[in-house]
Structures are given as structure tokens and as C-alpha cells.
Amino acid sequence: xxxxxxxxxxxxxxxxxxxxxxxxxxxxxxxxxxxxxxxxxxxxxxxxxxxxxxxxxxxxxxxxxxxxxxxxxxxxxxxxxxxxxxxxxxxxxxxxxxxxxxxxxxxxxxxxxxxxxxxxxxxxxxxxxxxxxxxxxxxxxxxxxxxxxxxxxxxxxxxxxxxxxxxxxxxxxxxxxxxxxxxxxxxxxxxxxxxxxxxxxxxxxxxxxxxxxxxxxxxxxxxxxxxxxxxxxxxxxxxxxxxxxxxxxxxxxxxxxxxxxxxxxxxxxxxxxxxxxxxxxxxxxxxxxxxxxxxxxxxxxxxxxxxxxxxxxxxxxxxxxxxxxxxxxxxxxxxxxxxxxxxxxxxxxxxxxxxxxxxxxxxxxxxxxxxxxxxxxxxxxxxxxxxxxxxxxxxxxxxxxxxxxxxxxxxxxxxxxxxxxxxxxxxxxxxxxxxxxxxxxxxxxxxxxxxxxxxxxxxxxxxxxxxxxxxxxxxxxxxx
Amino acid sequence: xxxxxxxxxxxxxxxxxxxxxxxxxxxxxxxxxxxxxxxxxxxxxxxxxxxxxxxxxxxxxxxxxxxxxxxxxxxxxxxxxxxxxxxxxxxxxxxxxxxxxxxxxxxxxxxxxxxxxxxxxxxxxxxxxxxxxxxxxxxxx
Numbered sequence: 094x095x096x097x098x099x100x101x102x103x104x105x106x107x108x109x110x111x112x113x114x115x116x117x118x119x120x121x122x123x124x125x126x127x128x129x130x131x132x133x134x135x136x137x138x139x140x141x142x143x144x145x146x147x148x149x150x151x152x153x154x155x156x157x158x159x160x161x162x163x164x165x166x167x168x169x170x171x172x173x174x175x176x177x178x179x180x181x182x183x184x185x186x187x188x189x190x191x192x193x194x195x196x197x198x199x200x201x202x203x204x205x206x207x208x209x210x211x212x213x214x215x216x217x218x219x220x221x222x223x224x225x226x227x228x229x230x231x232x233x234x235x236x237x238x239x240x241x242x243x244x245x246x247x248x249x250x251x252x253x254x255x256x257x258x259x260x261x262x263x264x265x266x267x268x269x270x271x272x273x274x275x276x277x278x279x280x281x282x283x284x285x286x287x288x289x290x291x292x293x294x295x296x297x298x299x300x301x302x303x304x305x306x307x308x309x310x311x312x313x314x315x316x317x318x319x320x321x322x323x324x325x326x327x328x329x330x331x332x333x334x335x336x337x338x339x340x341x342x343x344x345x346x347x348x349x350x351x352x353x354x355x356x357x358x359x360x361x362x363x364x365x366x367x368x369x370x371x372x373x374x375x376x377x378x379x380x381x382x383x384x385x386x387x388x389x390x391x392x393x394x395x396x397x398x399x400x401x402x403x404x405x406x407x408x409x410x411x412x413x414x415x416x417x418x419x420x421x422x423x424x425x426x427x428x429x430x431x432x433x434x435x436x437x438x439x440x441x442x443x444x445x446x447x448x449x450x451x452x453x454x455x456x457x458x459x460x461x462x463x464x465x466x467x468x469x470x471x472x473x474x475x476x477x478x479x480x481x482x483x484x485x486x487x488x489x490x491x492x493x494x495x496x497x498x499x500x501x502x503x504x505x506x507x508x509x510x511x512x513x514x515x516x517x518x519x520x521x522x523x524x525x526x527x528x529x530x531x532x533x534x535x536x537x538x539x540x541x542x543x544x545x546x547x548x549x550x551x552x553x554x555x556x557x558x559x560x561x562x563x564x565x566x567x568x569x570x571x572x573x
Numbered sequence: 574x575x576x577x578x579x580x581x582x583x584x585x586x587x588x589x590x591x592x593x594x595x596x597x598x599x600x601x602x603x604x605x606x607x608x609x610x611x612x613x614x615x616x617x618x619x620x621x622x623x624x625x626x627x628x629x630x631x632x633x634x635x636x637x638x639x640x641x642x643x644x645x646x647x648x649x650x651x652x653x654x655x656x657x658x659x660x661x662x663x664x665x666x667x668x669x670x671x672x673x674x675x676x677x678x679x680x681x682x683x684x685x686x687x688x689x690x691x692x693x694x695x696x697x698x699x700x701x702x703x704x705x706x707x708x709x710x711x712x713x714x
Contacts (some may be wrong), residue, residue, distance in 0.1 A: 107614045114621045120610055124602070131596045135605070136636075140629050143622055 105439050108361060112466065117358035122148045129248045149569055150228030151176045152250075153350055154235075156322070157257030158315045159308060160268035161335040162342060164280045166257070167232040169343050170350065176228035177221070181206075182278075184214040192217065212243045219249060238321040245325065253350050254326040256319070257335040257342070261312055268308040272297040286339060328354060353566040362387055362442035362563055363463070367536060368471030369529040370522065371478035372548045373555060374446040377471070380556050381444050381563075388438045392447035395428050396420060406431075426457045433463050451532035455539045467563050468540040470533075471548035471555070475526060482522045486511035542567050579603055604710060605632075607679060635711070651703055655696050665695050674699075680706040 111117060123142060132138040151174045157163045164180070171178040185200055187193040192213050196206050211234070219229060231251070235241040244250075259267075270283035274296055281288055281297060288294055302311075323330060331349045335342050364381065366374040375391060382389035399407040400414055406428055413420045425448060433443060445465065449455040458464070473481075484497040488507055495502045495511065502508045515521070537543050544562045548555055580603065585591050597603055609628060618624040658666045658674060666674075671694050675681035680703065694702075 106617065110617045111614055116610065116613055116621060119621065119625075120606060124606060127602060128593045128596070131593070135600050135602060136629055136633050140626060140633070143626050143629070146622060 108359060112358070112360060115358070118356060119148065121357070145225060147226055147228070150226070151230060151350060152228055152252045153230045154251045154254040154326075155230060155232045155257070155346075156235075156254065156319065157335065158259070158261075158264055158319075159311045160264040160271060161257040161259055162280075162339060163232050163257060164278075165286070165339060166255075166335075166343055166346055167230050168279065170346060171230050173347060174228065174230075174350070176230050177224045178230050178232065179215070179218055179224075179234070180232045181211070181234060184211070184218060187214070187218070190214065190217055208237075208240055208243060211240065212247060215244070215249070216247055235322055237318045238325070241322045241325045251326070252329060252354075254330045255346050255349065256323065256330060256332045258332055259334060259336040261309075263336050264312060265305055265308045268303045269305070271300060271303050273300050348568075351568045353569060355564060356566055358566075360466075361439075362444070362467060363465045364442070364444040364563065365465035365468045365540075366444065366446040366471065366559075367468065367533070368548060369473065369478060369533075370525040371482040372471040372473040373552060374471060376552055377556060377559055378444045378446050380552070381559070385442075387442040387444055390429070390432055390438070390443050390445045392425065392429065392445070395432055396425065399428055422454050422457055425454070426461060429458075430461050430463070449536065450529070452535040452539060455536055465540075467567075468543045469559055469562060470537065470543055470545050472545055473548040477549050478526060479519060479522060482517050483513075483519050485517050486513055579607075601710070604679065632711070648700065651700050652696065655699050659696075666699065668694065671699065675703070675706070678703065680710060 123139060126142055127135060127138065130138065151170075153170065153176075155163050155167050155170075167178055167180070170176070185193055185196045185206070192210060196210055196214060199206050199210075215231075215234070218224060235244055267282065267285070270285070272281045272283060273279070274281065274288075274293055275298055276296065280286075281293075288297070302308075333342055333345050333349070362385070364387070366378055368374050378389045378391065381387060396410055396414075400411050401407070406424065409424055410420055410428075429445075429448060432438065433445075449458055480498065481496075484499075486495045486497060486502075487493070488495065488502065489510060489512055490507075494500075495507075502511060546555060546558050546562070580594060580597065583590075583594070585594060609625060612628060613621055613624060616624065654674060655666065656662075658670045672681065
């Protein structure tokens with residue numbers, strides 16, 4: 094027998110460790126950097142890369158037509174994320190660079206700066222310590238496809254690309270009201286964004302080139318170029334409409350920049366669905382299990398199975414069932430640990446619902462070593478739950494289940510003999526909902542990164558929302 | 574390169590991609606990364622980055638002094654491995670088993686052929702050969 098060839102059982106701590114410390118992502122970025130730069134001394138290169146530890150810093154492009162609010166959004170994002178802002182203007186105005194001085198003379202003579210010079214300036218700036226360690230936000234560059242390709246050739250690639258968009262008419266009108274503060278370059282607007290400080294108000298100047306014809310000309314130029322730039326960034330692009338209040342645009346941009354793209358990292362889902370009774374947990378769990386092959390673990394069912402199978406632990410549980418008392422936490426956790434430690438759960442992942450219902454049970458789950466890596470709270474308003482549960486009926490003759498509103502019985506004959514489950518009366522449902530909400534806030538605080546889902550929609554919409562929560566990595570929190 | 578099967582099924586579409594693959598082979602990057610990742614998930618340090626920095630520094634020094642490469646499998650592991658393959662304690666293993674063992678350790682180049690004539694490979698042969706190959710692999714970094 095050759096045991097070295099048999100299917101190996103990897104101890105479960107290893108993939109858990111990998112997931113927790115994002116080992117896959119660390120190695121992936123390192124390999125990417127090696128392939129892009131192809132250094133002669135890979136070991137030294139890897140040492141330098143690991144010491145820098147800048148995998149997660151912001152690397153953002155912000156593109157958009159004139160008057161879309163790029164500068165404002167870029168500045169706000171910079172302040173929020175503590176990254177460096179890079180625009181064509183401040184590349185040229187750099188005092189410490191010889192290339193910048195040359196570019197400034199060309200710019201002063203009102204001529205266009207050659208792309209190659211712009212690239213040199215950009216490369217120089219991005220090699221700065223500040224940009225390397227804190228990240229950068231590039232605004233308004235690339236302007237054309239040629240520039241986009243040159244940036245790519247240099248090995249500079251963003252993680253997020255935001256494109257602002259708005260109808261042309263809105264932009265032309267908006268540009269007429271543009272005013273700039275000469276001190277710090279901040280952009281204000283006569284109607285939408287007027288500064289409250291009277292001193293700032295008196296300083297504001299109208300910039301050149303904001304007449305309607307000028308703006309229209311620049312818009313045409315922009316539209317010609319942008320359609321050829323966008324295909325360079327297929328998976329990292331997001332278009333945000335800037336025809337809405339500034340703060341809304343900023344909020345959307347910030348959420349996007351903090352989100353992470355889908356990764357190839359190996360991931361065993363350990364999902365926890367929480368919510369009051371009637372919120373749809375069992376249904377969603379069943380859909381997840383069916384689609385992804387993960388194991389559906391319903392706490393209530395587990396206990397009933399244990400009793401029905403006359404196992405040792407079932408004997409402990411049976412008296413509680415018979416007297417309609419709550420089964421004690423210690424017994425439940427034993428049954429649960431038993432199930433979750435089985436090979437199929439470890440291999441395929443699990444989705445748990447019906448447990449924990451309060452903080453004690455959650456702590457027990459944690460100390461047993463079964464912390465979930467995705468936690469969803471399904472929010473459903475009280476009236477919806479009542480509507481969903483109290484209108485359930487069963488046909489005693491066929492066993493078919495109906496719902497008076499969502500799945501009514503086809504004939505009057507059936508309707509007359511329908512019966513309601515005693516657990517589905519309004520009083521019982523209300524008790525259960527109250528019990529849940531009494532404990533829910535402590536439970537929410539216990540878990541990190543809880544995802545809230547609006548459960549008051551049709552099941553497939555809720556399912557898609559839960560899916561996106563599982564498939565995408567959790568968003569990075571901004572650490573300032 | 575022993576872990577070449579990882580890149581075997583890639584469809585290379587451009588000259589740059591082929592250059593990149595050649596770079597990986599020349600510097601045996603995949604072997605190095607697999608080694609690092611294996612050590613990482615085996616030792617499960619609290620601070621993975623510091624651990625990696627440590628390992629890379631050790632490799633760098635070991636390259637110069639040619640001793641003391643960080644190895645996951647030491648002598649006692651090799652002895653245990655030999656004993657798994659030779660449960661009846663005959664004292665030797667067949668070439669087929671030997672080949673499979675080398676593949677699992679990542680020490681076998683895919684186009685290398687093991688001498689099928691040698692019928693027996695004793696424990697000492699096994700250990701010496703594995704050590705020799707390990708040294709050869711590390712010196713390529």
C-alpha cells in the first residue's frame with residue numbers, strides 16, 4: 094500500500110488559516126509584481142515588496158467629462174483615504190523635477206505636452222515614497238487611449254477606475270457656474286456648492302474656458318476619447334452618475350473604492366443566516382445549498398433528527414421536546430459540533446440557520462471553533478412576517494401547502510378543508526418575533542462585518558443579494 | 574522545474590506572456606512560491622508577512638553560504654515517509670514508489686526518468702538522494 098498516493102485529508106486548520114490571513118492574496122500580488130517587473134534577483138525583490146506592505150493601498154483612476162465634479166470627488170477621496178492626489182496640473186507644477194520644468198515651459202507657451210513627457214512625469218511621481226506607501230488617486234489621466242496604453246506599459250495599473258457621467262446639457266450649464274479658489278485650487282459652484290466663508294467667497298475667480306462653446310468643444314473631444322479608454326479596464330470599472338448631489342456621488346465612490354473585486358482565493362463558505370421567524374432563512378438556505386452544493390444545517394431539524402434516530406443524544410433531547418421546553422444550549426451545541434465536524438461540511442462548507450439565537454449561544458459557537466465567515470441578517474418588517482406566516486394553510490387530504498395570498502388553492506373545495514398549523518397563529522408568531530428582537534442587537538455586535546439584507550422582497554432578489562455577499566470578498570474598512 | 578504542471582494548461586497568446594513564463598522557469602519562481610506557501614500554512618504564524626521576510630532572508634544568506642536552507646522535511650520526516658512506503662520493513666522500496674514519492678515532494682522534474690533497473694532503493698539511498706535533490710533545487714534560486 095502506498096500511503097503517499099492516497100487522497101490526503103488536509104487538517105482543517107490550514108485552509109482556515111489561509112482564509113483568515115489572506116495568504117492567497119499576498120502570494121497572488123507577489124507573483125503579479127514578479128511577472129510585471131521580472132527582476133534579475135527575485136529574492137531581493139520579494140524582500141523589498143513584502144517590506145513595503147502596500148497591497149491594499151488605494152490605486153484609483155477618476156475619469157469624467159469637464160464639469161462632472163472630478164476634482165471635487167478626487168480631493169474628498171484623497172482626504173478620506175489619505176492618499177496622494179495626482180493631476181496633470183500638479184505634475185507640471187512639481188518644483189523638484191527637471192522634466193516638470195521643461196513641461197511647464199511648454200505649457201506656459203500654450204502648447205500641448207507630449208504624451209511621453211507626461212508619462213515620464215507620472216512614473217517619476219509614482220516612484221515617490223508617499224505614493225508607494227499611501228497610495229494614489231489619478232484624476233483626469235489618461236485622456237486618450239494612447240496614454241492609457243502607455244500607462245499600462247509602464248506597469249502602472251489601478252485597482253479601481255471610477256468614471257463620472259452626466260448628460261451634456263447638464264454639464265454645459267454646470268460649467269458656467271464654476272469658480273475656483275486660487276489659494277488651494279478647490280472648485281466651487283455659484284448654485285450647487287457655494288462656500289459659506291465670506292473670505293473665500295471674495296477670492297473666487299472664474300476660470301478660463303467655461304463658456305458654452307468651449308465646454309461643448311471639450312465635451313466632444315472627451316466623448317471621442319472615452320469610448321476608446323474604457324475597454325482597457327474591463328473588470329475594475331464603475332460608472333457613477335454625477336447628475337446628483339455631490340455628497341451622494343462621493344458616498345457611492347467611497348463605497349466602491351472600499352469594495353474588493355472577486356478573487357480566485359480558495360474559500361469554503363461558512364454562512365450564518367439570522368433573522369426573525371418568517372424572514373425566509375430556511376428558503377434562502379435551501380436555495381444556497383441547492384445552487385452551490387454547500388450543506389444546509391438547520392438547527393431545529395438537527396434536533397428532531399437526533400430524537401427520531403433514537404441516538405444517545407436523542408435520548409437527552411426527547412424529554413425537552415415532550416414537555417415543550419427549550420433544549421439547553423450545551424446539548425444543542427454538541428449536536429451541532431457533531432454535524433459541522435463531518436467531512437462533507439468541512440469540505441463543501443455549510444449554511445447555518447436557527448442558531449445562535451442569543452449572545453450565549455454565539456459565544457459557545459465561537460469557542461467550539463465554528464465561527465462563520467459570512468453573517469447575514471435578514472430584515473423583514475413585522476407586518477410582512479405576519480402576512481407571510483398567518484396566511485399559511487395545509488390541505489389535510491393531499492398534504493399540499495398553500496398560502497392564501499402567494500399560492501392560493503385552485504378550487505373552493507380545497508379551500509374549505511384547509512387547516513392552519515397551531516404554530517402559525519398570530520400570537521405565537523408575535524412571541525417568537527419579540528424573542529428574536531430582544532437578543533438581536535447583542536448578536537449583531539458580536540459578529541464582525543455583518544451584512545444586512547432587506548428580506549421584504551421576492552425570494553430570488555434576496556437570494557441574489559446574499560450571493561453577492563458571499564462571492565465577493567468583504568469590503569476593506571478604511572483605516573485612517 | 575518540479576511544479577511546472579501548474580502552468581502546463583495555460584494558453585499563451587502573446588510574446589510577452591511567453592517571456593513571462595520563461596522568466597518563471599529560469600528563476601524557478603513557482604518552486605519557491607510553493608515552498609513558501611507550504612511553510613506558511615504548516616507553521617501558521619501569527620504574522621505571515623514577518624514569517625515570509627524571515628524565510629526569504631534565510632534563503633538569501635543560505636545561497637551565499639550554501640548551507641542551512643529552510644526545509645520543511647527534515648531527516649526524521651524522510652525516515653517516516655520511507656517507512657510508510659515500506660510497511661513490511663523489507664528495507665527497500667521499488668522505483669515506482671520512489672518516483673511517486675519524489676513527485677509528491679516536488680523534487681522531480683517532469684521530464685526526468687528514474688532508472689528502472691535498480692530494483693531496490695534502501696532507506697539510506699532514499700535519504701541521500703532526496704537531500705541531494707533538495708540542495709540542487711535550492712541552489713537554483
